[in-house]
Amino acid sequence: MEFIREFLAWFNSGILVYFIMLNVTYIILVTISFFYVRNQLKRKKVYDLTGLFTSKLYLPVSILAPAYNEEANIISSVRALLQLEFPEFQVVVINDGSTDGTLQMLIDHYKLNKVDKYYPLIINHQPVNDVYESELFPELTVIDKKNGRKADALNAGLNIARHDLVCSIDADSILEPDVLKKMLRAFMEDEETVAVGGIVRVANGCTFSQGRIQKIDTPKSFLGRIQVVEYLRAFLFGRVGWDYLNSLLIISGAFGIFDRRAVMRAGGYLHDTVGEDMELVMRLHHYYRIKKIPYKIRFLAEPVCWTEVPEDVATLSRQRNRWQRGLVDSLWRHRRMMFNPKYGRLGFLAMPFFVIFEMLGPVIEFLGWIAILVALLIGAISWPFFFAFLAAAVFLGMILSLASVLCEEFTFRRYPKTKHVLILSLYAFFENFGYRQMHTWWRLKGLFDFVRGRREWGDMERKGLDSST
Amino acid sequence: MNPFPHIIADEIARNFVLVVLIVLLIMSTFLVLTAIILRKKHERDEAYRLRKKEELYPLMLNYLDLDPGDRKAVEKAESDIIKRLKTARDLEVIEDLCLEIMYNIAGAEKLKLRQLLLIQPLYTQRYRQLKSWKVENLIQGCLYFVNVINQRSNVLEQIFPLIENRSVLVLHTAASAIFAYDDVVTRGRALKQVCMRTGISEMALLELVYKFHNKEFDQMDEEVSELIGIISDRSVPNVNRGVIIKSVADIGYATMADYLHDMISGMHDTDNGVIANSLIHAMGRFEYTDAAGLLTEKFSSSPDVAIRETLADTLGKLGNTASIPVLIGMTADNDFGVRVRAVYALAALGKPGYEALRHMEGTEDEIQRIAASIIAQLETGKNKTEK
Numbered sequence: 001m002e003f004i005r006e007f008l009a010w011f012n013s014g015i016l017v018y019f020i021m022l023n024v025t026y027i028i029l030v031t032i033s034f035f036y037v038r039n040q041l042k043r044k045k046v047y048d049l050t051g052l053f054t055s056k057l058y059l060p061v062s063i064l065a066p067a068y069n070e071e072a073n074i075i076s077s078v079r080a081l082l083q084l085e086f087p088e089f090q091v092v093v094i095n096d097g098s099t100d101g102t103l104q105m106l107i108d109h110y111k112l113n114k115v116d117k118y119y120p121l122i123i124n125h126q127p128v129n130d131v132y133e134s135e136l137f138p139e140l141t142v143i144d145k146k147n148g149r150k151a152d153a154l155n156a157g158l159n160i161a162r163h164d165l166v167c168s169i170d171a172d173s174i175l176e177p178d179v180l181k182k183m184l185r186a187f188m189e190d191e192e193t194v195a196v197g198g199i200v201r202v203a204n205g206c207t208f209s210q211g212r213i214q215k216i217d218t219p220k221s222f223l224g225r226i227q228v229v230e231y232l233r234a235f236l237f238g239r240v241g242w243d244y245l246n247s248l249l250i251i252s253g254a255f256g257i258f259d260r261r262a263v264m265r266a267g268g269y270l271h272d273t274v275g276e277d278m279e280l281v282m283r284l285h286h287y288y289r290i291k292k293i294p295y296k297i298r299f300l301a302e303p304v305c306w307t308e309v310p311e312d313v314a315t316l317s318r319q320r321n322r323w324q325r326g327l328v329d330s331l332w333r334h335r336r337m338m339f340n341p342k343y344g345r346l347g348f349l350a351m352p353f354f355v356i357f358e359m360l361g362p363v364i365e366f367l368g369w370i371a372i373l374v375a376l377l378i379g380a381i382s383w384p385f386f387f388a389f390l391a392a393a394v395f396l397g398m399i400l401s402l403a404s405v406l407c408e409e410f411t412f413r414r415y416p417k418t419k420h421v422l423i424l425s426l427y428a429f430f431e432n433f434g435y436r437q438m439h440t441w442w443r444l445k446g447l448f449d450f451v452r453g454r455r456e457w458g459d460m461e462r463k464g465l466d467s468s469t
Numbered sequence: 470m471n472p473f474p475h476i477i478a479d480e481i482a483r484n485f486v487l488v489v490l491i492v493l494l495i496m497s498t499f500l501v502l503t504a505i506i507l508r509k510k511h512e513r514d515e516a517y518r519l520r521k522k523e524e525l526y527p528l529m530l531n532y533l534d535l536d537p538g539d540r541k542a543v544e545k546a547e548s549d550i551i552k553r554l555k556t557a558r559d560l561e562v563i564e565d566l567c568l569e570i571m572y573n574i575a576g577a578e579k580l581k582l583r584q585l586l587l588i589q590p591l592y593t594q595r596y597r598q599l600k601s602w603k604v605e606n607l608i609q610g611c612l613y614f615v616n617v618i619n620q621r622s623n624v625l626e627q628i629f630p631l632i633e634n635r636s637v638l639v640l641h642t643a644a645s646a647i648f649a650y651d652d653v654v655t656r657g658r659a660l661k662q663v664c665m666r667t668g669i670s671e672m673a674l675l676e677l678v679y680k681f682h683n684k685e686f687d688q689m690d691e692e693v694s695e696l697i698g699i700i701s702d703r704s705v706p707n708v709n710r711g712v713i714i715k716s717v718a719d720i721g722y723a724t725m726a727d728y729l730h731d732m733i734s735g736m737h738d739t740d741n742g743v744i745a746n747s748l749i750h751a752m753g754r755f756e757y758t759d760a761a762g763l764l765t766e767k768f769s770s771s772p773d774v775a776i777r778e779t780l781a782d783t784l785g786k787l788g789n790t791a792s793i794p795v796l797i798g799m800t801a802d803n804d805f806g807v808r809v810r811a812v813y814a815l816a817a818l819g820k821p822g823y824e825a826l827r828h829m830e831g832t833e834d835e836i837q838r839i840a841a842s843i844i845a846q847l848e849t850g851k852n853k854t855e856k
Contacts, residue, residue: 043608116841190669402500
């Protein structure tokens with residue numbers, strides 16, 4: 001028994017150190033992000049593109065929207081894309097072997113005709129059945145191909161895209177009309193920019209019509225509201241902070257713009273991973289660092305993409321399981337970056353953070369809870385200490401979430417009412433009871449599933465965002 | 470019971486945990502309260518700005534209706550407006566309001582608003598910002614001077630050195646502010662100073678050239694002489710000279726077409742590829758049909774792939790059927806990108822190019838398939854038109 005007590009004492013000390021390190025890192029990221037976002041906002045008026053857009057010399061964009069069984073959203077999503085405010089862009093919808101009516105709906109609604117369009121197969125992907133162009137919108141191209149998952153669909157889109165920049169999105173996401181202009185700023189600011197990510201916000205609860213957001217509101221469900229807080233935290237701190245440190249390892253698959261040539265050079269999206277978004281960004285880092293070509297991978301907090309999040313436990317658990325597998329897969333594939341001087345801050349800061357806190361975090365957190373419970377049961381710690389530790393964990397988690405709510409208040413204030421601030425603050429508290437533990441479990445399971453070799457995506461049911469369809 | 474007996478003593482641990490909890494509790498409460506207070510403050514601020522706008526709007530309409538020659542009435546209207554500007558927030562409101570209205574109007578009324586923006590308290594505050602060391606202040610100050618009518622030399626003296634600022638954002642706004650001046654030599658000096666810098670993206674520099682070409686002043690000829698000065702100055706980094714060449718063609722300085730054509734004539738193989746590429750691009754943009762022969766002679770065997778790619782594109786744009794044999798030759802280029810562009814350029818040359826595509830032989834399968842795909846598309850388009 002004494003040995004167990006001694007072991008637990010040391011183990012708990014380790015957990016405490018981990019806990020302190022994790023929170024100190026988060027606090028540093030929060031602080032950086034807070035000032036960085038505010039400064040960025042003050043600079044947003046610099047590039048009012050009065051001249052450039054009257055010329056043909058800006059970088060036009062091809063938007064790649066892979067769609068698999070998206071009949072609930074596809075018409076409104078494509079409509080929203082066609083309404084974007086940008087002088088020249090192409091919308092490429094890639095129907096990735098949908099088994100529902102996605103393709104037929106597109107054909108009927110947008111009057112699509114088959115075209116004999118040949119394009120060089122620079123990156124491999126599953127065979128294309130047909131390419132369609134719209135009678136109504138010349139900028140709309142639809143590729144119908146055999147199912148090969150999202151990365152494969154994006155590769156097909158990359159091959160056929162005719163513009164210098166490609167914007168990869170989820171077909172169920174809705175971009176705000178001015179996002180492309182805002183994203184272009186990163187490429188104007190620095191010629192070396194090869195990829196830019198934008199913020200993804202939770203669309204559930206908001207009202208959409210004609211492919212545009214009409215009213216912003218918080219979701220009605222418990223899980224929906226918690227995810228609003230989660231997304232704010234992930235994007236307003238995580239991504240902003242890593243952007244400041246020039247060590248961004250991920251651009252969300254739901255919304256990112258890439259230099260097409262850079263992606264082609266790096267070899268396109270990887271087929272056999274469920275984390276193709278993170279993997280591509282890591283491969284871009286790898287490619288440019290090895291070739292010693294200066295480059296920038298950025299995150300901008302202002303351009304918004306609205307996305308529907310799952311509101312039932314089963315779908316959410318599958319999504320988080322997949323995200324965790326994708327994360328582990330990407331980190332494992334690029335493990336040579338870890339503590340490698342060639343990769344600078346990426347190797348010494350971002351990679352260790354992601355491996356220790358994001359990849360192994362669920363394991364350590366889970367073991368920590370077990371150890372504390374065992375220590376409690378054998379009397380190695382007292383109930384008051386247990387509650388004190390629990391309270392500290394809850395408060396720290398809450399403080400970080402509240403800081404993201406506050407950061408939102410200081411900067412974008414997208415949720416219009418005081419009621420929303422209260423709701424988000426309340427859910428920053430609620431998420432620590434049950435949800436966080438469930439989330440740890442899903443991620444832990446994702447890690448084990450990855451080790452066991454599970455690679456499939458899992459279904460994601462959509463309810464549809466646009467009330468006008 | 471202390472779970473970390475080997476690290477700290479029981480008493481200290483208990484007190485420490487207690488203190489930590491209290492601190493965390495206070496911090497959480499502080500964050501929630503701050504968020505709510507901020508929201509309330511913002512709501513009050515928005516309501517105040519709205520009221521202020523409603524108060525200023527009729528006065529500004531009255532100001533716009535006045536005859537600029539009636540100095541007394543204008544001064545009274547200005548004074549009425551100034552009387553209502555009591556705080557820094559009021560100055561922001563009037564600046565926003567002016568910009569909002571300016572966005573929707575043009576001509577003499579716009580000029581009046583640009584004049585109105587020069588009201589003393591606002592001018593003084595923004596001028597002071599130009600002396601700040603903070604990037605945000607410098608940007609805000611310069612952005613103000615982009616929109617006002619301002620020919621004061623003290624402002625110019627303050628803004629010019631900002632082109633040398635480390636931040637490209639400050640550079641961009643400072644140059645934009647100078648490009649609001651009607652003196653073309655001053656604008657040209659600023660553009661040259663910008664062009665001496667490295668690290669400015671092509672798009673950012675293009676935007677600045679568009680701003681340099683200030684449409685409000687009809688000074689095309691004077692602008693051309695400034696632009697030639699920059700293009701011909703070899704101390705300007707080639708990459709920036711290249712962008713200027715591209716943009717003059719894009720903006721449409723027609724009188725520069727011959728100058729650029731002459732530049733190509735005088736070029737040698739060893740000259741910079743960036744400049745050559747921009748010149749070829751410019752010929753296409755000017756639709757300088759007679760340049761096709763010169764371009765072919767100078768660049769068709771260039772070792773630079775980018776140059777051959779641009780050449781293929783340009784020969785397509787120029788529409789000179791004499792280029793067909795050259796383009797057919799380019800469909801067998803070593804580089805795949807050049808081959809593809811040559812095929813598209815042939816398609817752009819109309820019927821003779823289209824016939825050449827039909828009878829293309831000896832090229833690889835992939836190029837033949839691209840050509841076949843283009844022919845199919847052309848035929849579909851033709852059938853649709855006939856129907």
